Structures are given as structure tokens and as C-alpha cells.
Amino acid sequence: MSEIKSKIEWEAIIQTARSHSISMDIKGIDTPVSNNITSITVRALADNRQGIITSNNINSLKTSIMQAHKLAKLSPKISNIPSISSIAKFSKKEFNYNYFNEKKLVESTEEIKSILDTKAPIIEFLAKKVKSKVIYVNYLGAKIELENDALGFELAIGKEHRLGTNSSMLIKKKPNLKEFAKTALFQYDCSKNLSKPKSGNYPVIFCHDAMLNIMSPIFFSLKGDSVCENKSRFINSINKQDLSKDLTIIDDCFEKNNKSFFDFEGNKSKKTVLVKNGIVKSFIHDNYTSEKLKMNNTNNSASMVIKPSTSFNCISIKGNDKLSQMIKSVKEGFIIYGTYPDHTINSTTGAFGQNSSTFYHIKNGEIQGLCKGYVVMGNSYESLKKPLEISKETRNDIGANIGAIKINAKILKN
Amino acid sequence: MNYEQLLKKYEPMCELVEYWESKSNKEIIVQQNKELKSYIKADSSGFSARMLVNGCFGFASSSNLAKKEEVFKTAFKLAKNASLIKKNKTIIKDFEFHKAKIKSEIKIDPFNIDESEKINFLKDFNNSFSLKELKNSETTISFSKNNQIYANSKFAEILQGSNYSQIFSDITAGNENVHNIRRAKKGYELFNFNYNEFVKESEDKIKRLMNSRLANPGRYNIVIDPEISGTFFHEAVGHALEADCVREKSTCIGLGEQVSTEELTLYDNPTLKDYWGSYSYDAEGIKSKQNMLINKGKIVNFMNDLSSYFDVNGLKKTSNARMQSVHNMPIPRMSNTEVKSGKYSKQELIEQIKNGLLVKGFSGGAVEPITGVFSFKADEAFLIKNGKIANSFKGASLSGDLKQVLKNITGISNEFGSPYSGGMCGKKGQSVPVSEKVPYIAVRDINVGN
16 A cells, blocks of 8 residues: 555545354354445545545555546635644554454353353343454555454343343453343343333433433534534533533543444544543544534544544543442432433434433432333433533443433333 | 356355345535535445255345355355254245346436536525525435346346435424425435425414423323334334234234224335335345235235245235345335325314324434334324314323223324435334334324423
């Protein structure tokens, strides 16, 4: 690739992913799958214009550059054209799961089966290993090569109204299937009894995935893209107290289970404090949004699939409260482990109305049972202005290191 | 070796050998306010092989078309190794496969249109939003063409071409955001329409939302528009009627069960012309047909792919094997969800309600097939007072229990929504285009949040 030198301003990302997976359902092992996928994305500039080409054919880098340049020349001029400036040279290989071969994937299905044994029927278990390679190159001679491997597990157990789920993607941590299954089993066990509390306003603890969903309007408003598109609630909020003093949000590329070293524009990943004690400090940016808004680039360029856009490296939210204490202190309320992805949350207005299969009633500090057919409603922007309890224990997944958050919300019974 | 030779090579060692190949092109152009934000051209290709060896499948894929022999070898190895440990073997059932060559039926090929013409169309379209309060208007047009091959060791060879086009607009005013979509299995001719109406619809809606308050949460008798009823039948009913859920024992409804009133007859229909979720042959070479799933309120079949058809007893074969790309395994998926026309007009359904809501515009939703718990979000709701439409509200979330809601259907209309709708449906990490041909539905006593 280094032989491609021309007067054209261009940058390219070449991604390769090799994966092996095996799944199991109630009848036993299902189809094992092997994938080997490569793609290339090239962006070329020409006189304040840009063109983007993506392809599966990595041998066509030269052709893709010419095509992207041709497309750029055809396109109208853009103000704040994102520049190509990286001159980084960096290479890193980190394979932590060489020992986890295809045989080990099969063994993991056996292990899960023996852990669950007669405790709960398996709906589906999936074990996956991915080896990925990302190369960034540009016309200035920058070359960044990153290679790593990752392990992924997904589990769903249950029957009738009882359900327990968990999923995890690891890049450094040693897999512990016993611990992994425990989370799903805990939810399944909590579902043994059905509880039917009345509708009303209650304290609600949102854990992990449910917390991510409920906070998605905040994350949306912290993206430079949303600010440029005038959709962010925090357009005029820099250095203002627009959220609860208890809330600090950091985009932390140095978190343990994170794999971001460079972004899609060849810029070195940074740790960015987005919200400190409720005061909005920064948005996440790529070259385009930082130039347009005249703010510092946070190096969060992440995709050019539909249009160039930003994404978080690893959202980190840590609190001071113990989760067990958060539950104990609830006289009557709810704990929710997972809600459906942000389908029923409006990021612009912050309104949410969600139900879940892992929605439990708490009374006098103890989980009573599953609440079937209940909806939790509220507004993320409003709820997160008020005093909050946030757990100090967090689950460190790829992309997020968070635990649980307690807010007041409206509960509606079916 | 080409795929025909490889199919022959592995045939004696397998119960079934299958091959998929895909080549596609796509263009995505985004205009934000007065500026072209990006113009992306994409091409992709790839192939995969699946083999059934001693009652066990193995699947392998690659984006490098030169690696066919390696991929066939991997699929065989995976199937063979898995067959050594799998206890419940898949037993193949006999049926007839076909050979066919299907050409894409479009009038104007978007890839033959000059780039500047497409850019100018997009610019003119986006400039036609004129609402004073607008803070942002962004429009995306995209078109794709795909050429796919499916072949197997049982005679099938389907060469299928298809084109998809869409326009997606997203506007923001105040704290509100409205999007509008026109999409179909068509060429550039999809864009030959009077878009002033399309623009007006979006602007009127955002004006209403800016001036409305949230609906009071509670239980209501409601009329749902085709967009929401389409989502309801897709999310809450359709997913529970996919046969992999039966195999996994993760569906709350069963064959022969009376789940609704006699007025309800439901199909999955991939043959609807131009609909976003249509196709001529499914991903496993089965010719598309209208598949009846609920007949007069009773479950009569589940949508299946080969694997679930082989594993689950009592099913009639349907054409519902779908894959996001050649790198994903085919799984049973919906295409276009179709509800048989009812006997009421939309007006008659509204007139039956004393105090309730007309709920419109879908913005998302999901269901757990094992529990039947669903929730989805409507863009807006209109109060119905004594059979007449009164004031509007912004947003409403509908939730409940699938079986309960099906039993609470009180009327089905004979008026359907636009054929140029539809969306992308996600399941098991795969996203495929789906659509609905569903009328207005009246349901009593449903949980409405805000």
C-alpha cells in the first residue's frame, strides 16, 4: 500500500474479521459457523469536496482511491471539509485468546449445559471468537495496524413467563462461564413468583442494558453530530449544570475492556470528560464536527457506512452507592435488568415508555417477583437532572463500563 | 473449481450441499440543509456454503470469491465435527427444488443516472422544506442492486436480481423530530412523485407535535393506523410465528390455538409487487407464495426455513428463509405481513369509540416471543370523543400481552396504508427489509403510556 503515492488527498480503512461461532438450543448443538470478511473504505478530497467508496475487494485500493477522487470532483463543495492530517505510525497486536480454539468453543457449550443442568432450560447459547485486523493508511504516509481477538457469549434461558439473559464480549478478561450464567439464572429465579403491584410513581433501578437504554438520549445529545444537526439538548450547555450533580460521564479509551487506540481518521484515541458532576464539559467529535463547531477534536470518528459519524469508545459512569444498598433502601419500587433497545425512547424529546421481560418488584428492600405486562415511563432529560443513586460496582463490557442507576419513574400496570 | 463442480464434489459425502453468492452495488447520498453531506458508493461481494453431514449443518463464508474450495472444505469440516457430538439429528424431508432466472423489474436503473442529476434532485427535495421553525433538515436517498445465486445439490439453481430504492427525510423543529420514508423494491422511478405532499405531511406533523402535550397514560380503546397495526402484527404476532421459536420452545402460541376473533386472517406474503419485503424466491430456493398463518383467528402454520421445517413436525413449507448477507445463516423471517381486509371503514371504527385514541406513526418496537410481552412507540395520538377526532397528543407507547390484545380486537377496516413503507427488521444479529399490508384495527382496553 505504501507504493500508492499521488497528489490525491486520501485516507483508507481496511478491516478484516475472521470469526468462528457455535450455538446451542434446547435440542443441543446447532450449526457451527465460520466467516471471513474483508472491507475497505476510502475517502478522497478534491478542492473542498469529498467522495467515499467502500468495497470488499482489498486488492482494489488504488482503484478505490481513483473512484473516490472522481466522486469527490463530481460533488458540490462543502464548507468545513474534514481534513486528512494524521501522520501516525503505529502497530499493535494483542491476542489474548489463542488457546480458545474451535474445540474450546464446543466445550463451552458443554460447560454451560452442565452449569445450568436441571436449573433452567436453555433457549439459546452462542459462543463466538473473532480475530480482527484494522489498517489505517493515508496519502501522508500514516500507517496504523491493529490486530486483536475477542470472545463473545450470549445466553437466553427460560420457559413460559420466566426468562433470564446475559451477553458479554471480552477482549482481555478471562472468560468465566459460571459467573456469566449466574446473571441469567438470577433473573430466572427472580421470575419464579409473579408480583402485581399497583400503578404509580416509584423508585426504579435500571441495571446495565436497561441503564444504557434509559440514558441513550443523553449520549445522543453528547455527540458532535447531534449538535451540528441542531438535535442535541445540550447545544448551549457547555459549562452549565444541566444534569444531576451525581452524574459524571467519561468517554474512556483506557478502560480495561476497550479496544480503541485510533479512530477512523487515524487520530489517537483520547479520554474525554463529557459531563462532570452534572456540568456538560464536552461533546465527542471527529474532524468534521470539531471544525464545524470550532471545538477540539476528541478523535471519535467511527464510521462511514451511511455518512461519516462519531461514536463513543467506552462510556464510563461510576457512582458511590452499593447496588445491594440501593435495593435495600427501596421501600417499594422496581429493578429492571434489560429493556428493549432504544426503540421506545425518543432521543430528541427524552420521553420513554418501556416494558421488559426482566422487570421485578421490590418491597421492603427485597425482590418479590416478576412483574409481567408493566411499563416504565418518564423523560430521561428530566429524570437525570434530579439527585441520583449510581452504583459503584460496574460491568466492564466493550463500549461501556456501567452498573446501575436509580431514578423516580411512573409505572403503569397492564 | 467453480461452485457447480464443488457441489458435485461434496454431494456424495453430504445429505445436502448449498451455495450462495452475492454481488451488490449501493449508492447513499446525504443532503443536510443547504449542503451535500456525503456521497458514498459501495460494492460488495461474497459467497457461502452450507452442508448437512450425518444430520448436522456446517456453514462457512468469505468475501474473497477466489477462496471457494477453502470455504467448502471448512463448511464440511464444521458439519462433520458437529455431527460427532450432536444428538438430535436433522432429518431431511423430500421436496422439489427449481431452476429459475429472475431479472429485476425496474423502469429506470438508478446506476445509469448521472451523479449530478441525483445530487440536484436531492438538493431540490431538501430545499422544499420551508417551515420557519426548522432547525435541521436532512434527506438521504439510497439505491441498491443485488445479484444473487442460490444452488444446491438437489437440483436448485436460482439466479435472482433485485433493486431497492428509498428516500428518507428527517426534520427537527423545537424539541421535536419527524422522519418520513418512501421505499420500495423499485428503481429510480420511485422518485418520480409529487414530493410536495410528502414534505407537507412532515411539516404538518412536526407543527402538531410542537403544539401538543403528552397523552395521559392509562387504558384506552384505540384505533391504530396501518403503520402501527403493521408493526403490531409484525412485532407481536409475526415474530411469535417464526418456526425457530417452536424448535427453541420460545414462543407463547401454538399450532391450532384460537388466538383471536374469526375476523382475523393473517398471511406472510413475499409476492406483493414492489413491496419493500418482497422477493421471488427465498434464500433457500423456495418459490415465494402467500403463506397463511392465522385463519379466522386460529394458528394454522409457522413461517419456516429448511432447518426448522426439517426439525418441527406438522408444518407446511413456507418461503421464509432469509439472510442479511451471504455471511449469515438463513433463518425464518417475515417478508410482508398481510392482514385480510375487514368489513369496516376507518370512519366506522372511529365512530364506535366513545372515549379513546387514534394512534398514528410508528417509531419503534419489540416483542419477547416466549412471554408475549411487547411494546412499541407511536409518533402521535388523537383523542376520540364520542366517535369524533378531537385534539392531538405527541407520542404514545403501546404495550401489553400479545394474546390478550389479539383477543381484544374489536374491528378490522378495509382501508390500507401506503405500499411504499416498510423497515428493517432485526433478529439474531441480522437485519432484512420487511413491510406490511395491514388495515386500520380497533382494539379495546390497551395500555397506553407516553
